[in-house]
Amino acid sequence: MEVFLKRNMVNDKDIEQKIFAIGAFEFDYANLTLQNKAGRKTLTQKEAEVLRLLHLNKGRVLKREEILKHVWGDDDYFMGRSMDVFISKLRKYLRDDTAVQIINYHGVGFKLEDSGR
Secondary structure, three states: OHHHHHHHOOOHHHHHOOEEEEOOEEEEOOOOEEEEOOEEEEOOHHHHHHHHHHHHOOOOOEEHHHHHHHHHOOOOHHHHHHHHHHHHHHHHHHOOOOOEEEEEEOOOEEEEEEOOO
16 A cells, blocks of 8 residues: 555655746746746746646546645536636647646546656
8 A cells, every 4th residue: 555655746856846847848837837938938826836736646547526626625617617628728838748648537637748758
């Protein structure tokens, strides 16, 4: 049981980290920016929180409920629709790097994949 818990736990050091490499992008969580060679995009707080949560759990399917409760504090239909809009925006921002994808698992959740790392 401990092995399972350790495998699914996010490292405390990772939680404190403020700047992340996501494919060809540099994601500065503290300053709400996502940049690559093509330029810099300023994210909203919610966009940054969703992207950070996906990155901290990279390669793992995050359930919709987990994201909603962590970022929005609740899990209801309208917040779920709002989250879908934020995921679409993040996909648009990340589309310059084909190695980075936010994969949808229908009815389950999302997973961030970064095949360049």
